[in-house]
Amino acid sequence: MVIGSHYPGYSAFLPNPVEGQILNQEDVWRDANPITGVPFAEPVLVTSATNKAINERGQRYFVVRDNLTPQELTEWTNAVQELAENSRLGIPAVFASNPRNHVALVSQFGVNESTGIFSEWPGELGLAALNDPELIEKFGQEIAKEWRAGGIHKLYGTWLTSPPSLAGPASMAPSVRIPSWSPSTSAPWCAACRARP
Numbered sequence: 048m049v050i051g052s053h054y055p056g057y058s059a060f061l062p063n064p065v066e067g068q069i070l071n072q073e074d075v076w077r078d079a080n081p082i083t084g085v086p087f088a089e090p091v092l093v094t095s096a097t098n099k100a101i102n103e104r105g106q107r108y109f110v111v112r113d114n115l116t117p118q119e120l121t122e123w124t125n126a127v128q129e130l131a132e133n134s135r136l137g138i139p140a141v142f143a144s145n146p147r148n149h150v151a152l153v154s155q156f157g158v159n160e161s162t163g164i165f166s167e168w169p170g171e172l173g174l175a176a177l178n179d180p181e182l183i184e185k186f187g188q189e190i191a192k193e194w195r196a197g198g199i200h201k202l203y204g205t206w207l208t209s210p211p212s213l214a215g216p217a218s219m220a221p222s223v224r225i226p227s228w229s230p231s232t233s234a235p236w237c238a239a240c241r242a243r244p
Contacts, residue, residue, distance in 0.1 A: 050108035050143070052094050055123045058113050061094075069126045070097040101131050101140070110203075111144040112160055117197055124198025143201035146170070148190045165193050 054060050056068030061075060076090040100106040115123065124142055131140040145160045150167045168174065168186050175183070194202070 049104060049106040050110060051092075051100075051106065052112050053097070053100065053109035053127070054094060054113055055115070055119070056097075060112060069123055070130065072096050072098075074099060097127060097130060101127075101134050107131065107138050108141050108143060108201075111142050111199055114160065114162060114164055115197075116164060117193075120197035120199075128198065141201060142199045143203055144194075144199050145203045147194070147199075148186075166190065 052060075054071055056071045057064050057066050058071070061071060061073070063073065065072070071094065073096050074092055075094045077087070077093045078090050079086045081093065095104055095106060100109075109127065111120070111124075113119075124140075127140050127142075131138060147160055147165045148168045149170050166189055168190070169177075174186060177183075194200075
């Protein structure tokens with residue numbers, strides 16, 4: 048599976064954005080890590096031109112990084128889907144994102160990719176600390192609607208799938224369930240996020 052950050056052609060993340068251009072037309076190479084600034088041993092392809100990603104590199108998994116309006120997000124993901132569906136095998140694209148619904152003043156690459164666009168909720172640990180499964184269920188139902196409407200299918204997050212602990216809110220926090228309606232998730236293993244007996 049090839050997955051990587053991807054951007055509309057007008058994105059400010061691109062070195063040469065083109066106003067009004069929905070699909071990215073150029074490969075972007077970097078000589079340093081975009082988060083840490085640590086130099087790479089040699090330049091690394093950090094995002095592909097959309098057509099090259101789909102038709103030459105076989106990429107079907109894309110990480111959404113921009114803080115797009117719902118309309119922009121829908122137009123862009125639909126344009127990428129159309130390109131993917133018209134490719135040789137017609138395999139659709141899958142869009143993933145880091146959390147977009149945290150209460151935050153600024154977007155952070157790789158942490159919360161969006162601010163002020165989607166509905167805002169406390170982070171996962173904050174929701175779990177409330178010890179209110181009905182509220183967590185409502186949260187999931189609401190964000191699933193927003194994400195699916197925008198074409199995002201997959202959440203990168205710290206949701207863990209074990210049942211909530213009965214020991215109280217503090218130990219429940221790292222064990223929030225993924226309700227059945229949620230977008231698919233990738234829950235990274237996190238030793239600090241595990242409940243301790």
